[in-house]
Amino acid sequence: MRGSKEKDITQKALEMYNDVFADIINVLLFNGESVVTEDSLTDVLQESILKIDGRIRAQYRDIAKYWYNSKIKLSMFGLENQTKPEKRMPLRVFGYDGTEYVKQAKKENNKEVLYPVITLVLYFGYNSRWNQPKSLFELLEIDERIKPYVNDFKINLFEIAYLDREKIDMFKSDFWILADYLYQMRVNKDYVAGDTVIEHVDELLMLMSAMTKDYRFEETINEVKGKEHVTMCEVLDRVEARGMEKGMEKGIAKGREEGIKEGTVQVLISLVKDGILSISDAAKRADMSEERFRGYIERG
Numbered sequence: 202m203r204g205s206k207e208k209d210i211t212q213k214a215l216e217m218y219n220d221v222f223a224d225i226i227n228v229l230l231f232n233g234e235s236v237v238t239e240d241s242l243t244d245v246l247q248e249s250i251l252k253i254d255g256r257i258r259a260q261y262r263d264i265a266k267y268w269y270n271s272k273i274k275l276s277m278f279g280l281e282n283q284t285k286p287e288k289r290m291p292l293r294v295f296g297y298d299g300t301e302y303v304k305q306a307k308k309e310n311n312k313e314v315l316y317p318v319i320t321l322v323l324y325f326g327y328n329s330r331w332n333q334p335k336s337l338f339e340l341l342e343i344d345e346r347i348k349p350y351v352n353d354f355k356i357n358l359f360e361i362a363y364l365d366r367e368k369i370d371m372f373k374s375d376f377w378i379l380a381d382y383l384y385q386m387r388v389n390k391d392y393v394a395g396d397t398v399i400e401h402v403d404e405l406l407m408l409m410s411a412m413t414k415d416y417r418f419e420e421t422i423n424e425v426k427g428k429e430h431v432t433m434c435e436v437l438d439r440v441e442a443r444g445m446e447k448g449m450e451k452g453i454a455k456g457r458e459e460g461i462k463e464g465t466v467q468v469l470i471s472l473v474k475d476g477i478l479s480i481s482d483a484a485k486r487a488d489m490s491e492e493r494f495r496g497y498i499e500r501g
Contacts, residue, residue: 215375215404216264216280217244224374226278229321229359233371237278242266245277262297262320274313277301279320284412286326286333291340294320295354320357325379325412327362327387362387375405378433382409394433402431466497473498 215221219239226237245265265279279297283290301318304310324331334340336355343351361369362383369380378397385392399405403422410419421439425431469483484494 213263213282215379215401215408216282218374218401218404219266220400221374221376222264222266222278222280224372224376225280225321225323228368228371230319233368237268241269243269245279274316276316277318279318281320281322283322283324284326286324286331288333289340290322290358291334291337291354291356294322294356295337322356322358324358324360325362325383326360327383330363331358331360375400378405379408379412382412394437396432396434398430398432399436402426406436466494469494470498 216225219242222242223235223237223239227233227235231237243266245262245267262279263281265277267274268276268278281290281294281297287293298318298320305313305315335358336353338348338351338353341351361380364380364384366384369377369384372380378395378399381395382392402425406418406422410416418436421436424439425436466487469487473480473483480491480494480498484491487494
């Protein structure tokens with residue numbers, strides 16, 4: 202059984218690729234224009250250290266990258282993946298962004314060019330909309346007398362399954378396959394695969410496995426490993442074939458089990474008829490009620 206930590210890792214693996222990361226930023230922030238390029242991105246250490254109540258604690262972003270123009274940092278982009286709404290999301294994102302600004306405020310960085318920090322929350326749910334706070338004002342209990350002095354903070358939330366079809370089709374990377382899947386599942390409650398070639402096969406299939414909880418996607422990785430031009434059509438064919446194979450194996454095993462049980466019941470009936478066992482004892486050994494066992498006897 203896959204744990205939440207493993208699922209979290211699989212969700213990040215695909216987006217760590219610069220082509221996928223840049224694609225997400227370009228579509229969601231720049232309406233599909235190629236503003237952020239792959240070679241202008243560098244990875245950010247996802248762990249930051251905080252001192253809370255005198256104790257050192259670590260906080261972890263899902264994915265973050267610096268966006269450069271030559272050697273100058275233009276921005277830091279962060280992605281946070283959510284499969285279900287989270288009430289305290291504004292506080293989490295505020296903490297991530299604030300930590301990065303605190304880093305820029307340190308004396309050793311006073312000669313560096315200051316840059317904005319932008320975090321995108323990607324919501325992957327398709328059965329319901331995000332129904333939790335999107336800003337600090339929605340989350341905090343604020344006395345109206347002090348509200349004018351409280352700074353609000355809003356998260357940049359994108360509900361991928363609820364994007365317009367035109368927006369989804371702007372994605373050029375493997376992220377399009379995920380977005381297309383979520384959209385189809387929301388609208389049609391079913392998924393029809395396209396013939397788009399998958400660039401990052403392992404990472405996409407692991408993500409699909411984590412998202413759908415159908416681990417046949419992950420089990421299919423070895424079957425397509427090393428193949429060129431793998432599409433979701435081919436993957437689904439293999440997934441369905443694997444499902445049929447497992448179904449047949451399960452059916453055969455069930456038939457074998459039922460056959461053994463039937464044989465056991467017949468032996469117990471014989472022992473009852475010979476007066477060796479009572480119906481009560483025989484029923485217990487057959488793991489069934491006396492009434493059901495009597496039914497077997499009556500049917501011969």
